[in-house]
Amino acid sequence: MSQKKLQKIQPDAELHGILQNITDPEKEEFVELIYSLLKQASTTEHLLAMQYLFTSFSLKKYPEEFSDYTSEYYIEEGQVWTGDPSLIKKRTLTDDEKKINVIREAQVEKIRRWEANMLMVSREEMTHLCYDMNLLAILGKDPYMYRPNFPVPATSFPLGKPVNLMPFSPIALEIFRYWEKPDHLPVRDPLEAEGIPEDLKDLFTVPHKDPDQFNHPETHQEAIDFLKKFLTNSLSQDVMDKIHDPLTNGTYFDSIEQLYTFIRAFLLIGLKYKIIEGQNMERIVDEHYGFNITLNPLVIGQFEEYVEEAIEQIIEEGEGVWGIPPALGSHFWVFQSVIDELKEESKSNQLSFEPALPVVWNPTCSTLKDRHLINNLPNMPENATYQVTNTVAIKAMKLFDEAYTTMIKMLSGFFGHYEIDQTTGIRPPQVNAYFQTAFYPFMTNIIRPLGEMICRLPADESFVPEGGKVPDRCAGPDFLFDIVQTDPAEREKVIKPFDNCQDYMAAFKSMQEQAKTLKTECENRGYHMAFYLQPDARDFPIAFQYLEENFYRIGLNFEAYWCGKMVAPISSKGFQNYSTNFN
Known part of the structure; x- marks a missing residue:
């Protein structure tokens, strides 16, 4: 794990005074606040993992799935395939057919590499979901594996954009890159991208913030200020509704990084001030998919260290937040690389290129x-x-x-x-x-x-x-x-x-x-x-x-x-x- 790059959590004098005098009912409300945010985080990771899987499933896997690919195997016209190998005949391909086949076979290998990279990203999103389950366990809560059905309205997703099941395409890749972008990096809003089907454009024409407002250079302080208002009952009912039931009331957050910054601050403050004691050490999972999770295993007294390590890995592995450009291997980098390779492939030969079914x-x-x-x-x-x-x-x-x-x-x-x-x-x-x-x-x-x-x-x-x-x-x-x-x-x-x-x-x-x-x-x-x-x-x-x-x-x-x-x-x-x- 790299050296810690997250800001140190240090409540100011005002928040310190509030926390010193917090009542038991207020402690319960504070725990429920964190619970609501962790449910939003797990919902987000779950949605992204399934969305990436769907796009991976849509990719072509065989050259025969290109309409201009000519197989040397065929059965005579009028024959019905019964599975009998004796029905299969072979043809001699022309030079032009061979040339096209070579191009398509090379493209299929490239597609398979894109598929492998996207499946890796999806698997890592499932790892992040596992970390969220561990943080819920520390909080003393049961796992939360629910997420709404697709398509998800823009008002019910932390990034304020609709979440669709989309086949592989340039627009899908642009949207995925946007999900994974760090807050400091200007990336074109996918609402402006080309390629959205005409009958679905209304899904994307929802009111949304100007992209410049999605930069949160002071997100740490924003979380501290939010918590002070929460503990003094100074938040509006509209904000409270968004926090506790975003599926029906709309989302409060603008980015994955912002959401996790709030979660990290609140968990660490809760542990520091003994509002959260830290529970279920034996329920912390450090294995899945038959592989080790890269975090250090949790032992008694290390709840704060585990929270730091888990959230740092989530946002660094996904958004690559501390690199300009984002770190190689981050999810942002994976999608940007596929976008670049797709553009290059589309320019490199005279054949039209559609990687997806x-x-x-x-x-x-x-x-x-x-x-x-x-x-x-x-x-x-x-x-x-x-x-x-x-x-x-x-x-x-x-x-x-x-x-x-x-x-x-x-x-x-x-x-x-x-x-x-x-x-x-x-x-x-x-x-x-x-x-x-x-x-x-x-x-x-x-x-x-x-x-x-x-x-x-x-x-x-x-x-x-x-x-x-x-x-x-x-x-x-x-x-x-x-x-x-x-x-x-x-x-x-x-x-x-x-x-x-x-x-x-x-x-x-x-x-x-x-x-x-x-x-x-x-x-x-x-x-x-x-x-x-x-x-x-x-x-x-x-x-x-x-x-x-x-x-x-x-x-x-x-x-x-x-x-x-x-x-x-x-x-x-x-x-x-x-x-x-x-x-």
């Missing part, structure tokens, strides 16, 4: 208006979401949503009950079941491949398959929580872990059956991926069969871990996947 913006499989906050606002466009009508895609999206919601419940259980034996590296059975399922294999063997498959299914019921031709409009996962968005009780319920193993097993069984049905329906409709004739290709039916088998095996393993019949193996001598002072 024709995935629609903000796909949804729900017909209920109360599933999207955007529908509660006046003057919002009717087409803020794209209603997917293809029945196969809808079933795949609903499978994805059930898998995603089940994963969120497992993560809530993991973060809420985390502990580990410091001498053996072994977790209790239920925590072990969550750890061995939610990260690997669920994220990698279910969420990612299913999301990529949905981005290759047609969005419209009118689609007529033509071999492996990419549909004119493709669907996409909607990451939908199937609940009324304005109901706080439903929000709490949807992220709450199941109490028993049977409920999880029922979910795995349900998803297994859905995958089996989708395999059959793709076969019956003649739906194929663009590369299905390639040797060892993975077509829709095969991929859904793999998912069916994965759900079955994951269920067996989950039950074995939950009941203590199977214990997670220690990966290697010395606990190399587990960072503690005992190594």
Whole structure:
């Protein structure tokens, strides 16, 4: 970890006097203030991680997904592909076809590198979400894994901009770069960017501050002044509403950096003045995804040090706040690099270059208006979401949503009950079941491949398959929580872990059956991926069969871990996947 670059938290004389005389009810209000800000932070990290995943899923992976790529493999016109290899024939390509193919194959490799970088950013956002769960634990609160459904209104996101599920494109990259920009760096407002679909422009024409007002050189002092007003009941009701319920009352903050600066100041002051005692040391997670978190593990008496380290890493890793330009490897730098490479690639040859499949913006499989906050606002466009009508895609999206919601419940259980034996590296059975399922294999063997498959299914019921031709409009996962968005009780319920193993097993069984049905329906409709004739290709039916088998095996393993019949193996001598002072 680099040398500390954050300002020292030093309450002035006025705030010191207020804190010296704080009452117990005021302490509770102070804790609730921090709780509200941490929920906003976790919501933000969650939204960004899912948004980046969606864009990654939309990228082309195979040269056959370019319409001008000529495969040497084909079946004769009129033949129906039955999976019989004897039907496949080979052709001799012309020199022009070979030339185009070489260009497309090179572009696919570049796209795969962009995808890897974006997946890395998404994973790091999930790491930041883990840090937020740890800070909630220190505060004595349960994990908070909720976030509103896409598209998120500008009034409900800390940056005051709408959050959409967008396929890979220059506009998507500009918006992502804007999310990750440090406050001191002038970056063009994405509201002014080109490429926003016409029927969605109304989403972006919301009142917003001048970009010059998004610079907070005195954010530290701003947080101190805010806290003095809060503790003396001098804040307006409008500000209090924004702080405690931004989803329905609008956001107070202008940037991620500003939000975390407030959180850091309030946590450190709360710990310094014993308003917060610091709790749940055993619940602080320093491992996930099978890898170590880079922060030092928390020990008793080091709560302030942990807060400093966690928040410094979040804003340095994301925004690269102390570099001009921002640090190499920061999320801002990643998106800026992809923007530069995309521009260069588009100029470098005569072929048009579209790295993404024709995935629609903000796909949804729900017909209920109360599933999207955007529908509660006046003057919002009717087409803020794209209603997917293809029945196969809808079933795949609903499978994805059930898998995603089940994963969120497992993560809530993991973060809420985390502990580990410091001498053996072994977790209790239920925590072990969550750890061995939610990260690997669920994220990698279910969420990612299913999301990529949905981005290759047609969005419209009118689609007529033509071999492996990419549909004119493709669907996409909607990451939908199937609940009324304005109901706080439903929000709490949807992220709450199941109490028993049977409920999880029922979910795995349900998803297994859905995958089996989708395999059959793709076969019956003649739906194929663009590369299905390639040797060892993975077509829709095969991929859904793999998912069916994965759900079955994951269920067996989950039950074995939950009941203590199977214990997670220690990966290697010395606990190399587990960072503690005992190594």
